[in-house]
Amino acid sequence: MANKAFAWLDERLGLTTIYNVVLDRKVPKVNWWFTLGSASAILFLLQGVTGMFLAVYYVPSPQSAYDSIQFIMNGVAFGWLIRGIHHWGASLMVIVVFLHMLRTFYYGAYKYPREFTWLTGVVLLLCTLGMGFTGYLLPWNQRAYWATTVGTELPGTVPLIGPFITNVLRGGAELSAVTLTRFFAVHIWFLPAVIGALIGVHIYMVVKLGISSVPDRED
Amino acid sequence: MTKSPHLSRNNFVKGVVGILGTLMGVIVGLPAIGYLLSPALKIQTxxxxxxxxxxxxxxxxxxxxxxxxxxxxxxxxxxxxxxxxxxxxxxxxxxxxxxxxxxxxxxxxxxxxxxxxxxxxxxxxxxxxxxxxxxxxxxxxxxxxxxxxxxxxxxxxxxxx
Structure with a gap:
């Protein structure tokens, strides 16, 4: 029965083909450093899921942001766990994505024909840092407030357009409710949408081109 | 390779992945359900x-x-x-x-x-x-x-x- 149902679906969706092309593809003999890409993708999914759960209770307003997080931590069953995973997963993701980049760089895996994969990876790394930056403000505590004050002041040193960039980031001259909501929107919609799409392109390239082998003496 | 009456390596790995996967699903899934339901269960009279x-x-x-x-x-x-x-x-x-x-x-x-x-x-x-x-x-x-x-x-x- 299960086999019949699977065969019916397989005929229509091409599941076996997907399995053969994506999961059973030929790969060279590689080492553990080659697992960092999958680890980055898994961490992104983990951040996405825990983030969805946090959004159930979190309120992006100066009045309620801090209190709603206190409620998540103390008032909701396993809220501490969900937020803890999101908190530590964020730091871990930055580390893993960065190591993934280093491996690609030192093994020369960015070279022909994988330049475009590298380019999408650069944007993915920047977006990951952007997620860290925007997410850091959301608890709306002292650390978040002053970190974002400093972080949005930094681009202010750019010649000519610096103050303009600062004002765009803050949605005004100083940190306010407007800053909090725009950071929230970027954190949960804009950046995840870009990251999700680019991960799709990135993985498509990996499957299409195959992965590079560990360079040997000849390379 | 001769057919062995014992569990093949492939099937062993499949089984272990299945069991560990289910276990992890439960460990992660139950707190997630609790997280969503807990305010509904705390009705103050x-x-x-x-x-x-x-x-x-x-x-x-x-x-x-x-x-x-x-x-x-x-x-x-x-x-x-x-x-x-x-x-x-x-x-x-x-x-x-x-x-x-x-x-x-x-x-x-x-x-x-x-x-x-x-x-x-x-x-x-x-x-x-x-x-x-x-x-x-x-x-x-x-x-x-x-x-x-x-x-x-x-x-x-x-x-x-």
Whole structure:
């Protein structure tokens, strides 16, 4: 029965083909450093899921942001766990994505024909840092407030357009409710949408081109 | 490779992945469900006697509205909810206090003097002065509160949750 149902679906969706092309593809003999890409993708999914759960209770307003997080931590069953995973997963993701980049760089895996994969990876790394930056403000505590004050002041040193960039980031001259909501929107919609799409392109390239082998003496 | 009567390496790995996967799914899934459900499971009940003022404020034979507010903490927010009742003194001593919450789907009913009926605006429910159903989809007459009079003041027994 299960086999019949699977065969019916397989005929229509091409599941076996997907399995053969994506999961059973030929790969060279590689080492553990080659697992960092999958680890980055898994961490992104983990951040996405825990983030969805946090959004159930979190309120992006100066009045309620801090209190709603206190409620998540103390008032909701396993809220501490969900937020803890999101908190530590964020730091871990930055580390893993960065190591993934280093491996690609030192093994020369960015070279022909994988330049475009590298380019999408650069944007993915920047977006990951952007997620860290925007997410850091959301608890709306002292650390978040002053970190974002400093972080949005930094681009202010750019010649000519610096103050303009600062004002765009803050949605005004100083940190306010407007800053909090725009950071929230970027954190949960804009950046995840870009990251999700680019991960799709990135993985498509990996499957299409195959992965590079560990360079040997000849390379 | 000869066919071995024992579990093949491939099947062993499949089995272990299946078992560990299920285990991890449960370990992660149950807290996630608890996280979503926990506010629904923490229903605070409260009861108190609400003073509606001197009984003499309420004319005999005429439904008179009274409203009061109750504060309550929902999650991180302190909310003030307002409630309305209709006091009907049938005689000098016999008083009934109706809730203005419709017994159909909880819209608020109001007293219409011109037709001598309570009317719910949502689905056109009608009740007579004694709270009995005249017409409409509502399953019950209007709910009433237990009431008492102490030192000439009217109180209702208000139960929440």
């Amino acid at each position: 409260s009861e108190s006697w609400i003073p509606l003022g001197p009984l003499d404020n309420y004319p005999v034979g005429e439904p008179t509205p009274f409203s009061f507010t109750r504060t309550k903490i929902n999650g991180w927010e302190k909310a003030t909810n307002s409630y309305g009742v209709y006091v009907l003194r049938k005689t000098e001593t016999d008083t009934t206090v109706f809730s203005n919450i419709c017994t159909h789907l909880s819209c608020r009913v109001s007293w219409h003097d011109d037709i001598v009926q309570y009317v719910c605006p949502c689905h056109d429910g009608h009740w007579n002065k004694d709270g009995a159903i005249v017409s409409g989809p509502q399953p019950r007459p209007l709910d009433t509160f237990e009431n008492k009079v102490e030192d000439g003041n009217l109180f209702i027994h208000f139960v929440e949750g």
